[in-house]
Amino acid sequence: MARLPIIDITPYVEANRDLTKCRATSDALHSACIEYGFFYLDISQYIDPSEPEELTRLAREFFALPQEDKNKIRLENQDYARGYQRLKQNVTNGKADNHEAIDLYKPVESPDKSKPLWGENQWPDIPGFQQKYDRWIEKMKNLGLILMEAMSVGLGMTTEEWMQLRAQVDDSFWVMRIIGYPPLPNDHDGFSCGAHKDYGCLTFLHADPTRSALQVFLRQSGTSVSDLNGLPAEHGTEEGIWINADPVPNCVVCNIGEMWEIWTNGLYKSTLHRVVHKGSNYRVSIPFFFEPNFTANVAPLPAALRLLSSQGNEPTSNDGKAHQPVVYGDFLLRKVGSNFATGTQLFARIHISVRTMSYESSVSRLPSQLKDLVVNAQVDVAKTDADKAEVTKWIEMVAEGEIVKPAALQDLETQLIPRTYIVSNYLTAADVALYGALHPVFSQLQPPQYHSTPALTRYFDHIQTRPSVVTAAQALAPAFSSVSFDLASAPPIERKADAPKKKEKAKVVAEQVESTAAVTPQKENVPEDKPKEKKEKKKDAAADNGSKKKEKVSTPATSKPVAEDAGEPVPSMIDMRVGHIVDVKKHPEADSLYIEQIDLGEDAGPRTVVSGLVNYIPIEDMRDKYLVCICNLKPANMRGVKSFAMVLAASSKDGKEGGVELIQPPPGSKPGERVYFEGPEYESAQPLAQMNPKKKIFETIQPGFTTLDTKEAAWINPVTKSIHRIRTKDGVCVAPNFIGASLS
Ligand SMILES: O=C(O)CCC(=O)C(=O)O
Numbered sequence: 137m138a139r140l141p142i143i144d145i146t147p148y149v150e151a152n153r154d155l156t157k158c159r160a161t162s163d164a165l166h167s168a169c170i171e172y173g174f175f176y177l178d179i180s181q182y183i184d185p186s187e188p189e190e191l192t193r194l195a196r197e198f199f200a201l202p203q204e205d206k207n208k209i210r211l212e213n214q215d216y217a218r219g220y221q222r223l224k225q226n227v228t229n230g231k232a233d234n235h236e237a238i239d240l241y242k243p244v245e246s247p248d249k250s251k252p253l254w255g256e257n258q259w260p261d262i263p264g265f266q267q268k269y270d271r272w273i274e275k276m277k278n279l280g281l282i283l284m285e286a287m288s289v290g291l292g293m294t295t296e297e298w299m300q301l302r303a304q305v306d307d308s309f310w311v312m313r314i315i316g317y318p319p320l321p322n323d324h325d326g327f328s329c330g331a332h333k334d335y336g337c338l339t340f341l342h343a344d345p346t347r348s349a350l351q352v353f354l355r356q357s358g359t360s361v362s363d364l365n366g367l368p369a370e371h372g373t374e375e376g377i378w379i380n381a382d383p384v385p386n387c388v389v390c391n392i393g394e395m396w397e398i399w400t401n402g403l404y405k406s407t408l409h410r411v412v413h414k415g416s417n418y419r420v421s422i423p424f425f426f427e428p429n430f431t432a433n434v435a436p437l438p439a440a441l442r443l444l445s446s447q448g449n450e451p452t453s454n455d456g457k458a459h460q461p462v463v464y465g466d467f468l469l470r471k472v473g474s475n476f477a478t479g480t481q482l483f484a485r486i487h488i489s490v491r492t493m494s495y496e497s498s499v500s501r502l503p504s505q506l507k508d509l510v511v512n513a514q515v516d517v518a519k520t521d522a523d524k525a526e527v528t529k530w531i532e533m534v535a536e537g538e539i540v541k542p543a544a545l546q547d548l549e550t551q552l553i554p555r556t557y558i559v560s561n562y563l564t565a566a567d568v569a570l571y572g573a574l575h576p577v578f579s580q581l582q583p584p585q586y587h588s589t590p591a592l593t594r595y596f597d598h599i600q601t602r603p604s605v606v607t608a609a610q611a612l613a614p615a616f617s618s619v620s621f622d623l624a625s626a627p628p629i630e631r632k633a634d635a636p637k638k639k640e641k642a643k644v645v646a647e648q649v650e651s652t653a654a655v656t657p658q659k660e661n662v663p664e665d666k667p668k669e670k671k672e673k674k675k676d677a678a679a680d681n682g683s684k685k686k687e688k689v690s691t692p693a694t695s696k697p698v699a700e701d702a703g704e705p706v707p708s709m710i711d712m713r714v715g716h717i718v719d720v721k722k723h724p725e726a727d728s729l730y731i732e733q734i735d736l737g738e739d740a741g742p743r744t745v746v747s748g749l750v751n752y753i754p755i756e757d758m759r760d761k762y763l764v765c766i767c768n769l770k771p772a773n774m775r776g777v778k779s780f781a782m783v784l785a786a787s788s789k790d791g792k793e794g795g796v797e798l799i800q801p802p803p804g805s806k807p808g809e810r811v812y813f814e815g816p817e818y819e820s821a822q823p824l825a826q827m828n829p830k831k832k833i834f835e836t837i838q839p840g841f842t843t844l845d846t847k848e849a850a851w852i853n854p855v856t857k858s859i860h861r862i863r864t865k866d867g868v869c870v871a872p873n874f875i876g877a878s879l880s
């Protein structure tokens with residue numbers, strides 16, 4: 137029977153390191169990570185065995201308490217992630233896990249339980265409990281750094297490369313679970329903990345001496361898996377065996393998570409495991425998840441790429457592409473659902489599968505026609521791992537069925553106001569699933585009803601006309617027949633640039649999409665800013681999450697809330713859109729100015745824009761051009777002509793005399809399409825309806841505008857130097873020729 141290797145970390149914890157022994161440990165780690173992704177780590181020289189035994193005893197004391205005492209620290213008191221989860225509250229691969237647990241996360245500086253993962257840990261009221269676990273956490277964090285160093289040697293990293301990797305994990309956003317497993321009843325539909333991979337970096341598991349509980353899946357061709365139903369759908373056809381990973385004295389069971397797959401571009405695999413505890417005792421296990429820093433940018437490591445190419449392997453993942461980098465915190469937040477404010481109800485039910493959700497298993501839970509629709513549409517699941525996690529979350533929510541209930545529609549409406557697609561800036565499987573789930577509802581709605589959710593209606597109509605969706609729907613006719621909307625009778629719109637008089641104060645911060653601000657980031661079939669009744673937010677959600685956020689939406693029914701330029705200037709406050717110059721002439725009163733008519737996809741018709749480009753761009757190079765416009769500056773009077781937007785132009789790095797050219801949106805762009813800054817903090821943030829000139833928002837952000845070596849337009853954060861390309865859903869905007877240009 138195969139058994140996982142035992143690797144001794146002692147050489148790395150001794151005061152005087154013996155380099156030969158260290159090397160041996162590192163080499164063993166390297167082999168184990170390639171072959172198994174799992175091993176035992178002998179920590180006898182690092183930890184006194186009585187210490188984890190005491191932790192197990194404390195855990196038992198807690199789990200033995202009456203249910204109502206355990207519930208005092210339930211997850212729902214906090215951010216739905218920190219605290220006690222009752223038996224079967226955790227769901228893996230769609231099935232309830234037969235365990236209960238206390239989940240703890242790295243404490244954050246300014247806790248706010250209304251934000252995902254940002255609440256406070258909840259500790260049992262048992263003497264010594266927190267103190268002893270805190271000591272363990274410190275030791276496991278340190279062990280994480282030690283093991284990372286040992287692994288860096290195994291991977292052939294230079295000292296400098298190790299220091300760079302170390303900087304990604306030296307402030308680990310760790311997680312610890314204290315898990316209690318009653319015996320698994322024979323008739324339980326599921327497992328003690330269903331098969332999953334850990335998603336982070338390193339897991340150190342201390343478990344009580346119970347045998348035949350934790351099982352690890354070893355891929356082995358030619359072996360049939362007797363209980364295929366235990367595998368997540370995407371592994372359903374893999375051949376292999378489950379082996380027991382029984383506790384070994386003085387060792388923790390260690391496994392690597394998906395971040396190591398990214399760092400090594402697939403050379404190290406994180407491995408499926410599960411718990412099937414059929415014994416008669418109550419099992420306790422304490423996994424500590426040593427994760428990257430919240431802000432770590434996890435990308436393939438040069439050492440791994442060197443190793444892969446020296447072996448003649450192109451650095452690719454399963455689907456033939458290199459692994460996509462992720463910022464760990466973004467990855468994690470997407471897993472738990474980034475729109476916590478509106479998703480609380482849903483989050484409460486699905487966050488629990490955070491460690492374990494997979495795209496394929498989420499699709500397999502869809503009702504059969506929806507599943508067929510998603511499969512037939514053959515759209516990209518997602519372009520990045522982070523997007524895939526988000527797509528999975530949405531499909532899980534669709535599978536749950538709650539998302540299209542009337543109470544949830546208004547939440548969806550709010551989320552869709554600034555978006556073309558639900559997850560990212562391109563069509564994903566989540567859009568197909570959501571569209572399919574909305575279809576029975578939308579095919580029954582009367583005009584006043586769908587007019588009350590214009591963003592959702594616009595979204596639905598947009599998705600139903602995507603060619604891949606049309607084809608998929610036709611194959612399933614008549615189930616998803618096209619729904620037509622009477623948009624002509626929709627309430628009229630008011631163009632915001634013409635209406636700068638608004639002064640209704642709605643406290644909205646830029647990142648929160650809580651208002652129906654008069655901004656439609658892309659051209660759509662539905663007029664952009666319809667007066668609409670604000671429906672009352674779900675009462676139960678407000679009760680569960682009774683924070684200031686909910687109060688913000690309670691503007692009077694007749695008012696038109698407008699995003700206020702609250703807070704420090706951030707680029708996403710700028711409303712940029714694709715424009716099409718439908719007419720251009722010279723200003724009769726000013727030699728240097730053009731007067732353009734620019735179609736921005738608005739029903740009110742093209743906007744008049746005045747630009748000082750006569751001396752730099754010939755008029756024939758302006759005619760009929762597609763360009764990027766800044767649409768939320770205060771309209772300015774320029775020699776007697778009012779200008780309602782500004783065109784984004786690049787000046788040579790040698791100054792205007794070196795030339796000026798228009799920034800171009802990607803080919804095929806449509807007037808009115810949303811142009812935005814890459815980066816999760818900006819991508820889905822809603823621009824301000826109008827930037828207050830006094831706040832000098834554009835002036836503050838503009839110096840960071842430039843073109844990269846690729847001529848792509850971008851904003852570079854002057855503080856962090858992070859690069860945020862300027863793009864539409866179809867691609868990045870570029871300057872035709874200039875590198876290092878300034879944009880204004
Ligand atoms: O209890 C165990 O042995 C494993 C638990 C586990 O895999 C997890 O929580 O990720």
Ligand SMILES: [Fe+2]
Nearest residue numbers: 332333334409
């Ligand atoms: Fe796990």
